[in-house]
Amino acid sequence: MSANNGTPAIEVRGLDKQFGPIHAVRNISFSVNHGEVLGFLGPNGAGKSTTMKMITGFLEPTDGTVLVNGHDVMTDPISVKASIGYLPEGAPGYAEMTVIRFLEFVAEIRGLEGAEKQQRIDKVVDQIHLDGVLEQTIDTLSKGFKRRVGVAQALLHDPDVLIMDEPTDGLDPNQKHEVRSLIKEMAENKAIVISTHILEEVDAVCSRAIIIAAGQILFDGTPAELRAQSEINDYDDAFRTITSRFYTSQGEAGQS
Amino acid sequence: MNKNIKAILKRELYGYFHTPVAYVFIIIFLFLTGIFSFYLGAFYERGQADLEPFFRFHPWLYLFLIPAIAMRLWSEERKTGTIELLMTLPISTTDAVLGKFLAAWCFTAIALALTFPMWITVNYLGEPDNTVIIAGYIGSLLMAGGFLAIGSCISALSKSQVIAFVISVVICFLFILSGFPLVLDFFQGWAPQALVEVISSLSFLTHFDSINKGVIDLRDVIYYLVLISFWLYANVVVIDTRKAD
Numbered sequence: 354m355s356a357n358n359g360t361p362a363i364e365v366r367g368l369d370k371q372f373g374p375i376h377a378v379r380n381i382s383f384s385v386n387h388g389e390v391l392g393f394l395g396p397n398g399a400g401k402s403t404t405m406k407m408i409t410g411f412l413e414p415t416d417g418t419v420l421v422n423g424h425d426v427m428t429d430p431i432s433v434k435a436s437i438g439y440l441p442e443g444a445p446g447y448a449e450m451t452v453i454r455f456l457e458f459v460a461e462i463r464g465l466e467g468a469e470k471q472q473r474i475d476k477v478v479d480q481i482h483l484d485g486v487l488e489q490t491i492d493t494l495s496k497g498f499k500r501r502v503g504v505a506q507a508l509l510h511d512p513d514v515l516i517m518d519e520p521t522d523g524l525d526p527n528q529k530h531e532v533r534s535l536i537k538e539m540a541e542n543k544a545i546v547i548s549t550h551i552l553e554e555v556d557a558v559c560s561r562a563i564i565i566a567a568g569q570i571l572f573d574g575t576p577a578e579l580r581a582q583s584e585i586n587d588y589d590d591a592f593r594t595i596t597s598r599f600y601t602s603q604g605e606a607g608q609s
Numbered sequence: 610m611n612k613n614i615k616a617i618l619k620r621e622l623y624g625y626f627h628t629p630v631a632y633v634f635i636i637i638f639l640f641l642t643g644i645f646s647f648y649l650g651a652f653y654e655r656g657q658a659d660l661e662p663f664f665r666f667h668p669w670l671y672l673f674l675i676p677a678i679a680m681r682l683w684s685e686e687r688k689t690g691t692i693e694l695l696m697t698l699p700i701s702t703t704d705a706v707l708g709k710f711l712a713a714w715c716f717t718a719i720a721l722a723l724t725f726p727m728w729i730t731v732n733y734l735g736e737p738d739n740t741v742i743i744a745g746y747i748g749s750l751l752m753a754g755g756f757l758a759i760g761s762c763i764s765a766l767s768k769s770q771v772i773a774f775v776i777s778v779v780i781c782f783l784f785i786l787s788g789f790p791l792v793l794d795f796f797q798g799w800a801p802q803a804l805v806e807v808i809s810s811l812s813f814l815t816h817f818d819s820i821n822k823g824v825i826d827l828r829d830v831i832y833y834l835v836l837i838s839f840w841l842y843a844n845v846v847v848i849d850t851r852k853a854d
Contacts, residue, residue, distance in 0.1 A: 409697045412853050435699035445690035447620070449627045461616040462698045490627075506694075 360423050361386050362514050362544030363408060368417035370403055370568075377403045379568040380417070385544045385561075387513070390536060392559035392576075393548040396596060400568040401548040402442045405518050408546070409439045421514055435463075438512035440520055444503030448492035452483060452502055455491060456509065463510040473509055480535060481505045496523035504532065508539075515545045521554065533558045552588035555579065564595055571599050610711075613700040617708025618715070621682075625716050634678060638720045641670055646727065658735025663727050664745040664821050668785050668813055671756045676777035678716060679760025680770040682709045683848070688768045692852055706844045710761050710837075717753045721746065741823030748820030751833040752813055756781050758840035765847040781813075788812025 361384035370378040378400040385391050393401045406412040408419050410430040418425060424432040446455055456477070460470045478484055481501045486494060491502060500523050507515060520536070521529045536545060536558045547558070555562045555576050562579050564572040572579060572595050576588075583591035625631040642663060646652045650662025686692035695705060731737045759780050764773040786792050787808050796805045809815060816829040 406693070406853065411693050411697050431699045431701065434697055437697070439694075439697045441690065441693040441697070443690055445694050447624065447691055448689065449624055450620075454623065458616060458620045459698065461619075462613055462700060464612075464699075 360420075362389075362422060363546065364418075364420040365404075365408065366418045366420075368404065368407060368419065369415045370400075370407060370412065371415045377568050378407070378414075381565070381568070381570050382417075383563060383570065383573060385514075385546060387544050388541060389561055390540045390545045390547070390559045392555040392562045393546060393565065394550075394552065394555065394562055394592065395548075395565040397550075399566045401565055402518055403568075404565070405439075405442075405516055405546070405548065409437055409441075409516055410434050411441075435510075436513045438507035438510065438515045440500075440503045440507045440517040442518040444500045446491040446499060446502055446506075449490055451488050451490050452494070453487040455502065456506060459506040460509050465510065473511070477505045477508050480508070482531070497525060497528050500524060501528070501532075504535075513543060515539065515543050517545070517547045519549060520547055521549065521551065552592055555588060564592065566596050566599055567603070569599075571595050611704065613704040614708040614711065617700070617705055618712045621709050621712030622715060624681075625678075625712070630678070630681065631716065634674065634716075635720045635723060638670065638674055639723060641674075642666070642724055642727070645670070658731055658737040660727060660731055660737070660742050660745055661821070663724070664749060664817075667749045668752065668817060671753055672778060672781050672785060675717070675753055675756035676760045676763075676774050676781060678713050679757050679777060680764050680773040682713060682761045683765035683844075684767055684770045684773045687765075687852070688770075696848075696852055702845045702848050706761070706841055706848065710757060710841055710844075713757050713761065714750075714754050717757065718750055721750060721753070738823065744823045744825050745821050747825060748817050748829070751820070751830065752817050755784070755813060755833050755836045755840075758837040758844070759784070762840045762844040762847060765844050766851070784811065784813050786812070788815040 363385040365384065366382050368378055368381050370376075381400075381404065383391075393404070395401050403412065407414045408421065408426070410426045410433050413427070418427070419433075420426070421433040422436050424436070426433045447458075450458070453474075456474050457470070460474060465473055478487065481504055483498075483501060483505055486498055486502075491499065494502065500520070504517065504520055507517065521532050524532060533554065536547065539545065540558075540560070547554070549555070559576055562572065562574065562576055563570055564579075572582070579591050580586050580588055581591075582594055584594075645666035646660075646663040650665055652662045655662065683692070686695060696702070728742060731742075732739070756777075760773070760777040763777045763780065764770070767773045767776075789812070793805060793809055796808060810832075816832050819826055820829050
């Protein structure tokens with residue numbers, strides 16, 4: 354899969370999602386180009402996962418469009434899904450399957466066959482260091498290994514666009530470091546979106562950060578620009594400054 | 610059958626045989642079909658070389674056993690979140706629904722095929738009309754498909770397998786009962802004859818009985834195929850609209 358010159362890998366326009374009375378995502382727009390690693394930051398329940406679910410075609414937006422490599426997720430979901438590798442929130446996997454059977458299943462659905470399939474599985478198993486657990490069933494794996502299996506299945510078809518919801522959650526520091534290095538390695542020719550709570554991750558892997566709260570984009574810029582929002586030049590402080598400024602203005606708007 | 614359906618079918622069958630579900634189901638199914646035909650069906654005492662007492666109880670066994678196989682198809686995916694993984698793979702909802710349904714149907718066919726000792730026994734004891742027996746097996750499999758399609762659709766509605774099971778049993782029960790005097794008498798007095806016939810014609814039993822007599826009438830086959838298609842279509846709609854709830 355080659356990078357499309359000119360068209361952004363992901364283009365989100367006026368995306369909106371309502372669940373009954375809850376307005377989870379409010380009219381957000383952004384785009385991600387090949388070679389970018391976008392960090393999605395925000396408090397819990399800010400709309401990060403919901404946005405990712407809409408980009409990957411799992412949730413239908415209430416309004417707005419999502420284009421992935423030029424394909425509209427509403428009218429051509431299969432093409433969108435084919436070009437994305439996705440790690441859903443919590444890294445779900447089929448409990449009764451062994452790791453190797455699970456990877457084979459995903460590879461088959463991804464259209465990989467024969468020698469190519471074997472080669473891709475070997476490559477990913479090697480990249481994510483899964484060789485020790487291949488014959489173990491997924492329900493016997495530790496949280497860290499489950500997450501790594503989730504990352505592995507997302508990489509099988511060497512996707513052009515990679516979307517990962519908290520890829521390092523539950524990993525120990527060494528494993529975190531490995532996954533981050535992997536993301537950096539792949540960043541060159543892919544468009545990658547990760548969500549995270551950990552602000553140091555932005556510094557470690559992201560070329561761009563978006564802060565989202567209450568379904569709105571509060572900040573969109575480079576990690577350096579994000580840090581500059583803080584008087585003491587610190588990510589955590591910048592994050593708190595931006596979000597508390599937002600919540601204060603929300604509060605005032607509510608009162609007036 | 611496209612490769613997506615095949616991949617999902619394989620995965621589901623793997624799921625059945627790598628959990629206790631398959632073994633528990635097959636053992637109980639074989640045990641109960643045996644008990645029912647020999648004791649309740651008076652297989653020996655009738656002194657006839659056929660499998661009528663064996664097939665006669667299939668609707669009642671299926672009533673409880675089939676919803677038990679179908680309940681995991683979608684409920685489990687929704688509960689564990691794997692549905693998000695599955696439905697963000699490049700497959701259509703129809704492929705996913707068909708793959709799962711066909712896996713459950715194959716599984717039922719395997720269980721049904723394992724009742725072959727009954728067939729051997731009756732051939733050893735006498736000279737049965739084997740075409741009637743084959744018709745019986747086809748009818749039984751078609752009926753199982755009908756129950757499964759209902760169960761699959763209902764399991765898509767709930768994250769709880771228990772709720773899916775109970776609701777499926779109730780709906781399947783109504784489909785069995787609609788051919789019974791119990792239900793028909795209720796309508797007989799006042800409803801137009803045409804309506805009574807429609808209700809009666811919806812019954813699993815009416816169609817199963819006629820196939821079971823050895824006559825594979827195209828209308829009975831079409832009945833089951835239409836029924837299966839209808840419920841699977843509803844299944845696709847349910848997944849498309851409620852998968853993320």
